[in-house]
Amino acid sequence: MGLARASGAVLDGVRGVLIDIEVHVGPGLPSVGIVGLPGASVNEARWRIRSAIQNSGYPWPDSRVTVSLAPSELPKHGAGLDLPMALAILASSGRIPGHCLVGVALIGELALDGGVRPVRGALALALGLVERGCRSVIVPHDNATECAVVPGVEIFAVDSLAAALRTLAGEGVPVRADDVVHDDHHSHLDLQDVQGQSQARWALEIAAAGGHHLLLLGNPGVGKTMLAERLPGILPDLDDESTREVTAIHSVAGLTHDRMVRRPPFQAPHCSASSAAVLGSVRRSGVVPGAVTLAHRGVLFLDEAPEFDRDVLEGLRQPMESRAIAIHRAGWLGSLPADVQMVLAANPCPCGHYNQAVTDSCLCRSDRIRAYQSRISGPVRSRLDLGVNMHALGAASLDSEDTRSVRDRVWEARVRAAHRLGRFGVSLNCRVPGRILTDELSVDPGAQDTVTELADLGMRGLHRCLRVAWSIADLRAHERPTRDDVREAVDFYRAAQQVGVP
Amino acid sequence: MAAPTLRLERRLLREGATRVACVDEVGRGALAGPVTVGVVVVTQGCRKPPPGIRDSKALTAAMRQRLRPQIEAWAPECAIGHATPQEIDRVGIVTAMRMAAVRALATIVVEPDSILLDGSHDYLSVFPQGTLFDQSETPVIPPVTMVVRGDASCAGIACASIIAKCARDDLIRDLARDFPQYEWDSNKGYGSANHLGAIAAHGLTEHHRVSWRVGTPA
Amino acid sequence: MTEHSTRSSIAPKDALGAYGEGLAAEFLRGQGMVILHRNWRCEVGEIDVVARDGDALVICEVKTRRSVSHGTPLEAVGRRKLGKLRHLALRYVTEQRIGPRVIRFDVVGVIQPWDGPPIVQHVRNV
Numbered sequence: 001m002g003l004a005r006a007s008g009a010v011l012d013g014v015r016g017v018l019i020d021i022e023v024h025v026g027p028g029l030p031s032v033g034i035v036g037l038p039g040a041s042v043n044e045a046r047w048r049i050r051s052a053i054q055n056s057g058y059p060w061p062d063s064r065v066t067v068s069l070a071p072s073e074l075p076k077h078g079a080g081l082d083l084p085m086a087l088a089i090l091a092s093s094g095r096i097p098g099h100c101l102v103g104v105a106l107i108g109e110l111a112l113d114g115g116v117r118p119v120r121g122a123l124a125l126a127l128g129l130v131e132r133g134c135r136s137v138i139v140p141h142d143n144a145t146e147c148a149v150v151p152g153v154e155i156f157a158v159d160s161l162a163a164a165l166r167t168l169a170g171e172g173v174p175v176r177a178d179d180v181v182h183d184d185h186h187s188h189l190d191l192q193d194v195q196g197q198s199q200a201r202w203a204l205e206i207a208a209a210g211g212h213h214l215l216l217l218g219n220p221g222v223g224k225t226m227l228a229e230r231l232p233g234i235l236p237d238l239d240d241e242s243t244r245e246v247t248a249i250h251s252v253a254g255l256t257h258d259r260m261v262r263r264p265p266f267q268a269p270h271c272s273a274s275s276a277a278v279l280g281s282v283r284r285s286g287v288v289p290g291a292v293t294l295a296h297r298g299v300l301f302l303d304e305a306p307e308f309d310r311d312v313l314e315g316l317r318q319p320m321e322s323r324a325i326a327i328h329r330a331g332w333l334g335s336l337p338a339d340v341q342m343v344l345a346a347n348p349c350p351c352g353h354y355n356q357a358v359t360d361s362c363l364c365r366s367d368r369i370r371a372y373q374s375r376i377s378g379p380v381r382s383r384l385d386l387g388v389n390m391h392a393l394g395a396a397s398l399d400s401e402d403t404r405s406v407r408d409r410v411w412e413a414r415v416r417a418a419h420r421l422g423r424f425g426v427s428l429n430c431r432v433p434g435r436i437l438t439d440e441l442s443v444d445p446g447a448q449d450t451v452t453e454l455a456d457l458g459m460r461g462l463h464r465c466l467r468v469a470w471s472i473a474d475l476r477a478h479e480r481p482t483r484d485d486v487r488e489a490v491d492f493y494r495a496a497q498q499v500g501v502p
Numbered sequence: 503m504a505a506p507t508l509r510l511e512r513r514l515l516r517e518g519a520t521r522v523a524c525v526d527e528v529g530r531g532a533l534a535g536p537v538t539v540g541v542v543v544v545t546q547g548c549r550k551p552p553p554g555i556r557d558s559k560a561l562t563a564a565m566r567q568r569l570r571p572q573i574e575a576w577a578p579e580c581a582i583g584h585a586t587p588q589e590i591d592r593v594g595i596v597t598a599m600r601m602a603a604v605r606a607l608a609t610i611v612v613e614p615d616s617i618l619l620d621g622s623h624d625y626l627s628v629f630p631q632g633t634l635f636d637q638s639e640t641p642v643i644p645p646v647t648m649v650v651r652g653d654a655s656c657a658g659i660a661c662a663s664i665i666a667k668c669a670r671d672d673l674i675r676d677l678a679r680d681f682p683q684y685e686w687d688s689n690k691g692y693g694s695a696n697h698l699g700a701i702a703a704h705g706l707t708e709h710h711r712v713s714w715r716v717g718t719p720a
Numbered sequence: 721m722t723e724h725s726t727r728s729s730i731a732p733k734d735a736l737g738a739y740g741e742g743l744a745a746e747f748l749r750g751q752g753m754v755i756l757h758r759n760w761r762c763e764v765g766e767i768d769v770v771a772r773d774g775d776a777l778v779i780c781e782v783k784t785r786r787s788v789s790h791g792t793p794l795e796a797v798g799r800r801k802l803g804k805l806r807h808l809a810l811r812y813v814t815e816q817r818i819g820p821r822v823i824r825f826d827v828v829g830v831i832q833p834w835d836g837p838p839i840v841q842h843v844r845n846v
Contacts (some may be wrong), residue, residue, distance in 0.1 A: 011819075012819035013819030013820055014819075015819070037774070037775045073754070073772060075775040075821060075822075212786045216830045269805070282820045285818045286820070287819070318810070318814065322811075322814050322815065324814045324817065325814070326809075326810040326811070326814045328809075328810065328821075328823070330805075331822055331823060331824070332820050332821065332822055332823065333777065333809055333810070333813050333818075333820070333821060334813060334818060334819045334820030334821060335814045335817055335824040336819075336820055395741070503829070530835075531833075531835030531836040531837075532835075533836075533837075551766065575830065588787070681732050683729075683745045690836055692834055692836075693832055693833065693835070693836075694834060695732050695735045695736060696735065698736055698738075698739035698832065699729070699730040699731075699732060699735030699738060699739065700729075701739055702730055702735060702739040702740070702741070702742050703730050703738070704739035705771055711837070714837035715746065715838075
């Protein structure tokens with residue numbers, strides 16, 4: 001009799017958080033009190049747990065039961081704490097030894113008959129537990145495969161409260177994940193598939209090297225979508241922390257259950273998608289990540305960008321600025337991660353016939369064109385670093401490089417950047433703060449006068465160009481951006497900012 | 503504005519009173535420091551009050567200081583009573599004012615048989631059951647006559663307000679020495695901007711009325 | 721325990737507001753809320769008080785006045801100000817990386833005359 005402890009987990013947004021459960025069974029009229037901001041399902045747990053315990057052949061304690069959930073100021077939702085709370089209650093009333101719950105965490109909802117039901121986002125929960133040092137986790141049978149991919153932890157699958165007890169007694173066998181499965185490198189999309197478009201491919205490479213946002217302009221069919229889809233392929237693998245983050249997000253969203261996500265994710269919502277679908281939404285059961293969060297640490301591609309809802313484009317301003325998105329709905333407010341690299345594709349004009357080589361090819365009036373392009377709102381557009389116009393192929397072109405070669409170059413460029421930027425606490429050119437750009441990183445002396453000519457871009461525009469210039473310099477293995485590097489960066493920037501047909 | 507006179511005091515004396523105690527308070531609305539009550543007794547034999555007597559708020563500090571000894575020489579009896587911020591916190595401002603008045607009246611040698619009180623709220627006579635007074639202090643309060651704006655019309659009340667203000671200002675100046683940041687020398691404990699700023703920056707002292715900190719939710 | 725800032729002195733024009741904010745924080749604490757932040761700033765503006773009330777996140781605006789001659793303090797919080805508070809709340813939640821919470825916007829009005837005790841008005845969920 002007395003105090004018992006167990007470990008469980010709940011979701012906070014898209015993160016799994018370890019919950020310390022303390023149970024005290026003591027003198028007083030029989031009752032169950034749960035403290036620590038339990039949500040509705042957690043509060044209702046007392047009835048599920050009581051039934052489950054009794055139906056598993058154990059008596060329910062005939063005295064006052066107090067359950068405390070820490071950290072107390074985190075609201076707790078979902079029924080995944082049923083199983084650890086039940087075990088802690090059994091330990092507190094002396095039915096099982098308390099020491100068997102040490103170092104083990106449990107996840108699972110309890111059915112009234114004592115069975116264990118799966119929970120949403122189990123992988124995210126397991127990841128959260130591992131981060132806090134849990135080495136063994138007992139999970140519902142149906143969540144076992146997904147949790148088994150988490151490295152560094154033993155997963156035990158149970159389908160009932162009784163099975164959980166047996167596992168705690170030492171009779172459990174860990175689920176084997178044959179090898180921890182990661183995404184494969186060899187996605188079927190290769191840059192080689194894109195013919196010609198050397199300028200656009202170059203822009204893609206620069207964007208990849210520095211993490212810059214890219215605008216692709218061109219008529220339908222010219223290859224914008226193909227190119228955008230191949231950006232993730234030339235990006236390096238995610239590091240361990242990002243892998244955990246992204247896999248957790250995908251688990252909460254109910255996506256892939258059988259692998260840790262090593263490759264940068266790619267999301268391409270349709271232009272008719274709602275604000276909730278792109279930016280995310282909050283429901284009573286928890287948060288539902290939108291495309292921008294599902295693309296966290298990867299690429300968000302907006303094909304036909306001007307056709308997107310105004311609210312959606314406006315809403316993207318925050319992720320581009322703060323690398324997170326705050327979603328709010330009906331009295332709920334929360335923030336989700338949204339560190340994405342954006343690629344926007346658009347026709348140069350509404351009619352889709354604009355051809356630079358042929359005058360009068362486009363039937364649109366210039367004010368219509370301006371209005372169309374202005375739908376990519378000011379704050380979003382001003383954050384686009386590179387723009388490129390893609391034209392239909394003329395004569396047959398040279399062989400295109402494959403993804404592998406480009407990816408290797410991008411990797412080398414990133415290594416150079418990381419080496420240079422390490423002391424400032426960033427690793428990508430797109431993240432360098434303006435002050436550091438101007439005070440600490442100077443361009444080639446020969447490029448200085450070019451920089452001073454760029455006063456018309458404004459401070460922010462100038463900084464964007466400089467960051468891109470550094471990415472170009474890294475790709476070309478220049479110590480510092482040369483005059484040509486800077487000029488090229490400026491051309492790309494102006495192409496992204498220009499409203500109206502070129 | 504005409505100078506205050508003894509007209510009302512003399513009328514009370516004609517109607518049967520022999521010693522009229524004129525009562526006024528100062529410091530009721532301050533955030534720090536005591537609330538102070540002044541009492542000045544007027545009898546049949548009083549001559550004209552010292553020249554220049556006005557309600558204390560209409561005089562400069564120098565004028566008040568000059569008039570104080572003159573009042574003390576002129577009046578048959580004068581008295582001062584205080585209630586501390588702690589007492590105000592404990593029993594509320596109205597009961598505290600009564601405590602201060604009772605303390606002042608207790609030091610008067612020959613008991614007055616009539617009270618002339620400034621204001622519209624008689625905080626002296628009403629004596630609710632079970633107050634925090636101990637039994638020995640149960641005072642007998644003579645009949646109270648209220649005068650609205652009495653400090654401007656009745657010389658006796660004006661004198662009471664002057665000696666009360668002088669006494670309180672002296673006390674406050676002493677307290678200000680230990681807590682200069684609050685600038686009580688100038689604001690006398692009231693809610694001036696400099697006092698509020700000091701409270702925001704440094705918090706409260708033992709001389710602040712803590713129960714007034716989060717006043718009455720409206 | 722009284723609430724006060726760590727600034728050694730406050731400019732006279734800010735004194736009334738600072739005093740009112742201190743009072744409001746104490747009042748909210750007395751209502752059982754936990755103060756998370758005071759004067760939280762970003763380039764969009766400032767939130768006077770961020771607090772937790774049970775499981776709700778409370779964004780609170782404090783208005784202090786000398787009297788109600790120019791309207792009550794609560795009347796000074798108009799639609800525009802509320803819109804700005806919503807915007808600030810979004811920024812706060814993003815920068816502090818706070819997951820989904822029930823959110824509430826409150827206003828505390830303080831009337832502190834030169835003479836007399838302060839009056840505190842609290843409106844929940846404007």
